[in-house]
């Protein structure tokens with residue numbers, strides 16, 4: 001049975017990429033960290049396609065060699081396919097920059113997430129699995145002091161720390177408690193997905209590519225080759241398009257849509273569907289604040305953006321690395337950790353998410369095509385590829401977004417998601 005204490009330097013809710021990376025890097029710096037995770041790992045998770053710039057957080061975590069030696073398919077590019085099956089010129093990341101980070105991986109998230117959690121353990125973090133956060137413990141001034149959890153083995157416990165990191169993913173533990181959840185006004189899609197064995201793979205460098213294949217009304221399929229001759233394949237579309245009243249059966253809807261894209265139809269014809277059909281709704285959102293005194297939000301617990309450009313794991317790892325550094329600094333002062341420690345974090349996350357969000361909006365604009373954009377100049381192709389790989393820090397994308405706004409309606413920035421003023 002796991003031994004635990006009532007007080008830690010930091011408590012992290014959720015052991016996904018955001019939580020485990022924060023915990024690992026804080027523990028590496030010598031802090032006493034606890035992860036509470038409601039599931040028993042390895043656990044299933046959707047979201048298998050990484051972005052190239054995951055390389056840098058993974059390098060900080062000392063995990064690049066493990067991935068280099070793994071059987072995970074290498075992802076050299078992302079490619080876009082029209083409904084009639086026409087494949088546009090893939091975006092090869094290595095043509096844009098010559099660095100090992102230009103190649104990334106398609107991963108089983110059960111294995112990938114466990115690998116990061118094991119790194120947290122190796123660096124000295126305590127992990128309590130099958131332990132669910134139930135309530136934030138607060139002082140009379142609304143400062144977070146810890147968290148009440150229910151553990152399968154130990155029952156109800158009150159755990160305290162100067163800082164609680166909420167990395168509970170799309171469960172949005174704190175945002176639900178605090179009523180902070182705000183949906184993105186336009187990106188209200190749902191996803192329906194499953195897995196295929198022995199489906200077709202493209203030859204050569206494109207074998208591990210992520211393919212985005214269009215459906216009517218700007219819906220799309222993802223096609224992500226995984227190890228073990230498996231493929232993750234899913235649809236993202238408007239609810240009313242998928243559930244048009246003809247049937248509610250997920251398998252029937254999925255198979256109906258397979259007929260709507262020639263490339264997907266051909267690639268799946270050779271394979272065999274396995275396991276269940278899964279769905280999720282409640283799509284893109286950003287929560288009102290990234291922090292209050294004693295509490296900070298990471299990864300999907302802060303915000304979620306439509307996964308068309310595979311930005312989720314990258315943003316989760318990026319938030320984990322940034323938070324470990326900010327929390328380390330804050331703990332060194334010996335003072336209570338206030339929301340003001342996370343002002344820079346909130347601004348940088350907001351800027352990265354807003355950059356990706358503009359490209360997601362353009363993607364869904366009926367008038368927009370990436371082909372039309374990149375025809376306007378190589379500098380635009382280059383700036384777009386920076387966004388697609390995750391190279392979004394300290395970049396000036398004004399030319400790209402000016403050109404895009406001629407072709408698509410780009411969104412006004414969402415102002416919330418920053419640190420709440422300290423009380």
Ligand SMILES: Cc1cc2nc3c(=O)[nH]c(=O)nc-3n(C[C@H](O)[C@H](O)[C@H](O)COP(=O)(O)OP(=O)(O)OC[C@H]3O[C@@H](n4cnc5c(N)ncnc54)[C@H](O)[C@@H]3O)c2cc1C
Nearest residue numbers: 014016017018038047049133168169299300307312313316
């Ligand atoms: C349909 C779909 C497709 C996607 N495709 C991609 C993709 O191809 N590439 C990509 O990069 N991203 C993709 N994403 C997004 C990606 O899955 C997430 O962005 C990523 O998992 C975020 O990591 P996280 O650590 O914030 O949250 P998670 O990975 O969700 O981890 C959160 C953890 O918190 C635990 N938890 C929740 N509540 C509690 C609680 N109360 N107490 C204790 N533990 C708790 C959960 O069990 C979980 O293990 C996709 C998402 C969706 C919905």
